[in-house]
Amino acid sequence: MMILALNGSPRKGGNTDLLIDQIFTGARKKGHICQKIYLYESKISPCVDCRHCKQGDFHCPIKDDMPQLMALMTKADTLLFGTPIYWYGPTAKMKLLIDRLRPLIATKGLAGKKGVIIVPSEEGASICGSIVKMFEMSFHYLGMVNRGAFLTTAYEKGEISQNSGEMQRALKFGYRL
Numbered sequence: 001m002m003i004l005a006l007n008g009s010p011r012k013g014g015n016t017d018l019l020i021d022q023i024f025t026g027a028r029k030k031g032h033i034c035q036k037i038y039l040y041e042s043k044i045s046p047c048v049d050c051r052h053c054k055q056g057d058f059h060c061p062i063k064d065d066m067p068q069l070m071a072l073m074t075k076a077d078t079l080l081f082g083t084p085i086y087w088y089g090p091t092a093k094m095k096l097l098i099d100r101l102r103p104l105i106a107t108k109g110l111a112g113k114k115g116v117i118i119v120p121s122e123e124g125a126s127i128c129g130s131i132v133k134m135f136e137m138s139f140h141y142l143g144m145v146n147r148g149a150f151l152t153t154a155y156e157k158g159e160i161s162q163n164s165g166e167m168q169r170a171l172k173f174g175y176r177l
């Protein structure tokens with residue numbers, strides 16, 4: 001199985017990044033092929049609701065890195081959406097990506113793919129209700145299969161690596177993907 005992680009944190013070596021790597025370590029033990037993309041290294045412009053993607057060949061006319069990102073996404077079997085909580089939602093970069101997935105509604109490009117979210121935050125799982133719901137509903141809208149959420153508490157850069165219990169849980173989470 002091909003697993004693609006979309007890292008929506010601006011911090012390389014941050015909590016989201018380390019969790020993705022740990023989940024990958026677990027997933028590789030099961031023979032899965034894993035690839036990670038740093039969204040902050042990609043050019044993703046905002047959706048401007050021009051509605052081109054709703055007609056004809058469902059093509060988005062915006063010139064940026066989205067065609068390559070969508071090509072990778074449609075090749076993967078499982079998509080990991082990794083984002084820290086910023087103001088009780090995803091980071092702006094992750095939201096830009098999600099807004100631009102509209103062409104894949106009509107083409108059903110992500111239908112049947114498994115979706116997972118990985119979300120560290122200072123306040124922890126108890127404040128993640130809105131982000132969990134947002135992804136759950138978006139997966140449903142795209143015809144994806146919701147495979148759950150890894151929610152955890154961490155604040156400083158790389159802090160999660162000192163939490164051996166959570167790192168172990170991430171490893172097992174990856175193994176079970």
Ligand SMILES: Cc1cc2nc3c(=O)[nH]c(=O)nc-3n(C[C@H](O)[C@H](O)[C@H](O)COP(=O)(O)O)c2cc1C
Nearest residue numbers: 009014015016084085086087088121122123154155
């Ligand atoms: C702009 C901004 C907004 C944030 N908002 C929240 C928040 O609403 N609730 C929370 O628990 N943590 C919040 N945080 C903390 C991050 O979620 C936390 O530091 C996380 O571990 C960062 O993950 P990263 O290392 O992968 O970037 C915020 C951080 C930033 C920079």
